[in-house]
Amino acid sequence: MLSIEPLAAFNDNYIWLLADAEQQRCAVIDPGDASPVLAWLDAHPGWRLEQIFITHHHADHVAGCRALQAASAARIHGPAGERLPVCDQWLHDGDQLTLLDRPVQVLHVPGHTLGHIALYCPRQDNQPPLLFCGDTLFAAGCGRLFEGSPAQMLASLKRLASLDDDCLVYCTHEYTLSNLRFALAVEPSNPHLQVWQERVTAQRQAGLCSLPSRIDEEKAGNPFLRCLQPEIRQQLEQRAGRTALDEVELFATLRAWKDVF
Numbered sequence: 001m002l003s004i005e006p007l008a009a010f011n012d013n014y015i016w017l018l019a020d021a022e023q024q025r026c027a028v029i030d031p032g033d034a035s036p037v038l039a040w041l042d043a044h045p046g047w048r049l050e051q052i053f054i055t056h057h058h059a060d061h062v063a064g065c066r067a068l069q070a071a072s073a074a075r076i077h078g079p080a081g082e083r084l085p086v087c088d089q090w091l092h093d094g095d096q097l098t099l100l101d102r103p104v105q106v107l108h109v110p111g112h113t114l115g116h117i118a119l120y121c122p123r124q125d126n127q128p129p130l131l132f133c134g135d136t137l138f139a140a141g142c143g144r145l146f147e148g149s150p151a152q153m154l155a156s157l158k159r160l161a162s163l164d165d166d167c168l169v170y171c172t173h174e175y176t177l178s179n180l181r182f183a184l185a186v187e188p189s190n191p192h193l194q195v196w197q198e199r200v201t202a203q204r205q206a207g208l209c210s211l212p213s214r215i216d217e218e219k220a221g222n223p224f225l226r227c228l229q230p231e232i233r234q235q236l237e238q239r240a241g242r243t244a245l246d247e248v249e250l251f252a253t254l255r256a257w258k259d260v261f
């Protein structure tokens, strides 16, 4: 059984560390900085870093890889469609491998970057499914469209939203509160958002990470999965200055609004 903990990096990044206490081994996802991982290893003598997974090529997700590789025997798994500083195994959509002892499936989810991947661990025994999705789906939000089109990102988010309701969503940034502020501006009458905001406000005041979220929670509150909701559509068509927008146009309008919110 794996335990999962967030290692804080930079201003608001999390490097997810998965630990297998029985065998004293661990894996990390998106180590943009080696130092928090090396500090964790220093505090856990005898443990081995065995695997590093990369979701996409941005520096705040990959810049720690070389130092961690030099300090351990970790194998680096990264997206085949991206240029990375170092990689031992290039991952393609549909690939199946193991993350320590959990089977994991590779999902290609372009939008934030073109080669972006997410890692999905199906349910195992009584452990819920897990999703490590980098900068695609955020709690109550989504990543910026640096390389992909709105249509690509919308398709990627829909693919993630089709996973199990109780799937735990581990994204890479602590953006939840600001995303919820935006979500409430977009859909003020959504009762889930108020509850979610109260919970996350309390977590942040206690210095806690607001993640993971869950797929059912995202479907109930994340505006980027809810463009077709009447209240959201009305707001977006008002912003766009025309009606009868299709879903991709609604999504593009919403993303552009968030960019300037």
Ligand SMILES: [Zn+2]
Pocket (backbone or CB within 6 Å): 056, 058, 112, 135
């Ligand atoms: Zn990024």
